[in-house]
Amino acid sequence: MKGFAKTSIGKKLFMSISGLFLITFLLVHLSVNMTLFLGKEAYNQAVEFMDTNPMIQIMQPLLALGFLLHISYSFVISIQNRKARGVERYAVVDNNNSSWASRNMLALGIFVFAFITVHLIDFFLPMKTTHVADAYELVVSRFDLWYVAACYLIGFIALGFHLHHAFWSAFQTLGLSNELWRKRLARMGDIVAILLPTGFACINLYFFIF
Numbered sequence: 473m474k475g476f477a478k479t480s481i482g483k484k485l486f487m488s489i490s491g492l493f494l495i496t497f498l499l500v501h502l503s504v505n506m507t508l509f510l511g512k513e514a515y516n517q518a519v520e521f522m523d524t525n526p527m528i529q530i531m532q533p534l535l536a537l538g539f540l541l542h543i544s545y546s547f548v549i550s551i552q553n554r555k556a557r558g559v560e561r562y563a564v565v566d567n568n569n570s571s572w573a574s575r576n577m578l579a580l581g582i583f584v585f586a587f588i589t590v591h592l593i594d595f596f597l598p599m600k601t602t603h604v605a606d607a608y609e610l611v612v613s614r615f616d617l618w619y620v621a622a623c624y625l626i627g628f629i630a631l632g633f634h635l636h637h638a639f640w641s642a643f644q645t646l647g648l649s650n651e652l653w654r655k656r657l658a659r660m661g662d663i664v665a666i667l668l669p670t671g672f673a674c675i676n677l678y679f680f681i682f
């Protein structure tokens with residue numbers, strides 16, 4: 473296993489599996505945050521459920537590990553590919569067909585990582601360390617500020633571009649994309665890349681405007 477993790481395909485496999493795991497987290501996270509539209513009580517109950525459910529508590533360290541693996545391997549693969557190919561980047565699988573997102577996966581990833589770091593300091597830390605009881609009020613107080621709302625929007629756009637390439641690329645690494653599925657997965661990737669950032673952005677804009 474240790475030896476496999478060091479091979480090129482092993483690293484890409486870890487990146488793909490951790491990436492798909494992070495996408496699953498984002499789908500759950502968006503669903504929980506959508507309850508913001510149902511009002512204060514519903515959202516605080518949903519957050520309370522996430523904070524106390526034993527399954528979620530087990531998943532949280534796994535999520536942190538997933539992030540760590542994904543980020544570490546992205547750097548290792550990028551450095552190796554740069555060495556091997558000069559200026560080309562790791563995500564360029566098909567040079568003739570490569571999209572802007574695929575050529576800038578590392579930069580987009582770093583941007584999303586910066587966003588998540590700020591987000592954790594902004595939301596996760598106050599909730600864990602000072603035990604903010606009212607998660608709803610925390611969200612409202614943050615998205616009321618135009619510069620916070622604007623930074624989040626930029627983060628969501630970067631996330632969308634990152635996911636646009638990441639989704640089908642992960643399945644390709646897993647060997648699940650033949651000619652037919654390649655197209656289907658690309659469409660599904662488009663949907664995920666639009667759905668997730670748009671969902672988060674709707675929340676952001678709603679609480680900024682109203």
Ligand code: HEM
Nearest residue numbers: 501505519522523588591595596599607611631672675676
């Ligand atoms: C409208 C957008 C968003 C809102 C309102 C929001 C809200 C929150 C809140 C309130 C927490 C703390 C939950 C707790 O401690 O119980 C949290 C945690 C977290 N958020 Fe977000 N979030 C948003 C978007 C995002 C996005 C786009 C990402 C990733 C790209 C993200 C990643 C995380 C992570 C990794 C955690 C820590 C794990 C967890 O508590 O589940 N969030 N978010």
